[in-house]
Amino acid sequence: MACDFAELTAPGVAGLTPYQPGKPLSELEREYGIVGAVKLASNENPLGASPLALEAAREVLAEVARYPDGNGFELKGALSERLGVEAERLTLGNGSNEVLELVARAFLAPGREAVFSQYAFAVYPIVTQAVGARAVVVQAAAYGHDLQAMAQAVTEDTRVVFIANPNNPTGTWVNRGGLEAFLARVPERVLVVVDEAYTEYVQLDDYPNALAWLDRFPNLVVTRTFSKAYGLAGLRVGYAVSHPQVADLLNRLREPFNLNSVALAAARAALGDERFLARSREVNRAGLEQLTDGFRSLELEAIPSVANFITVKLPRPGAEAYEDLLRRGVIVRPLDPYGLPDHLRVTVGTLEENRRFLQALGEVL
Numbered sequence: 001m002a003c004d005f006a007e008l009t010a011p012g013v014a015g016l017t018p019y020q021p022g023k024p025l026s027e028l029e030r031e032y033g034i035v036g037a038v039k040l041a042s043n044e045n046p047l048g049a050s051p052l053a054l055e056a057a058r059e060v061l062a063e064v065a066r067y068p069d070g071n072g073f074e075l076k077g078a079l080s081e082r083l084g085v086e087a088e089r090l091t092l093g094n095g096s097n098e099v100l101e102l103v104a105r106a107f108l109a110p111g112r113e114a115v116f117s118q119y120a121f122a123v124y125p126i127v128t129q130a131v132g133a134r135a136v137v138v139q140a141a142a143y144g145h146d147l148q149a150m151a152q153a154v155t156e157d158t159r160v161v162f163i164a165n166p167n168n169p170t171g172t173w174v175n176r177g178g179l180e181a182f183l184a185r186v187p188e189r190v191l192v193v194v195d196e197a198y199t200e201y202v203q204l205d206d207y208p209n210a211l212a213w214l215d216r217f218p219n220l221v222v223t224r225t226f227s228k229a230y231g232l233a234g235l236r237v238g239y240a241v242s243h244p245q246v247a248d249l250l251n252r253l254r255e256p257f258n259l260n261s262v263a264l265a266a267a268r269a270a271l272g273d274e275r276f277l278a279r280s281r282e283v284n285r286a287g288l289e290q291l292t293d294g295f296r297s298l299e300l301e302a303i304p305s306v307a308n309f310i311t312v313k314l315p316r317p318g319a320e321a322y323e324d325l326l327r328r329g330v331i332v333r334p335l336d337p338y339g340l341p342d343h344l345r346v347t348v349g350t351l352e353e354n355r356r357f358l359q360a361l362g363e364v365l
């Protein structure tokens, strides 16, 4: 080879480890010849997508020869109304992943730091390293965020803190008082990204809605997604709510047509589908209970979760159990990439999917 291209990359790029997604059903079929498998690996909605969203998507297909609305005017209007925030605070992303990346590209660089927790969402280290910034990983407390330690880890060089609430892959959450105290303590020059990808599932009195603090803490960035409770993971729609100046900066960096027209229309329709959302919450609540009971029967210890997935500790390596489950037609998520080699993360499915998973798990233990 004439030259080593890895040496030619921008700082951080050559050292990246690719994100490992959940195994797609089609891949299991191709590699193992298994049909009719159950996928509980990517925290997708087991009910599929909102029927209203699907209808809107079908309608807009007739117009795909046109570029989408690059400003997402209608979706932003609907979000603004629904969330009670000004449209100028919104940044739409191709999934909230993209919004997280925009924050990193806008505010991180070599010589700067991002702080996040041990067992944090895998996208945080990737977007941090991709722009050559330093990741400061703070030890978890009971698998969740240690906000005091995270505040102490903030230095002159810190520009961004990432907090997922609830956290993926552990399902843990931070309460209102804890998060508020953290925000009050962190200097304003540090952006605090509160990633609320699973917020629609959480029904706890002490769980904070970070949007309520936007006026008080201008450095707060709240991200949300249509991929989970709204069932639109394949269409890629997420957004950030922030100070208008932060939104303006992110929107300058954003590609002009980062959301396609089908995704924009479907997301807008999904936002108005209260029935689907209520049903999704109910199926999840029942499924979490079913899985928790099932783990108890198998004498396994699970990390209490408020999201649409639950992480369980096994008496054997998670990667092996994962393989054995694949052969039984059940796809879950091994967590060795997260530093949890004895754990598996399982998405809450329908009652029947959960039953199949629990049965297969009992067999492989």
Ligand SMILES: *Cc1c(COP(=O)(O)O)cnc(C)c1O
Residues within 6 Å of the ligand: 043, 094, 095, 096, 097, 098, 121, 164, 167, 168, 195, 197, 224, 225, 226, 227, 228, 233, 236, 237, 238
């Ligand atoms: C699933 C998830 C997201 C959402 O990703 P999208 O790009 O919106 O599909 C964001 N943050 C966390 C913590 C997640 O688990």
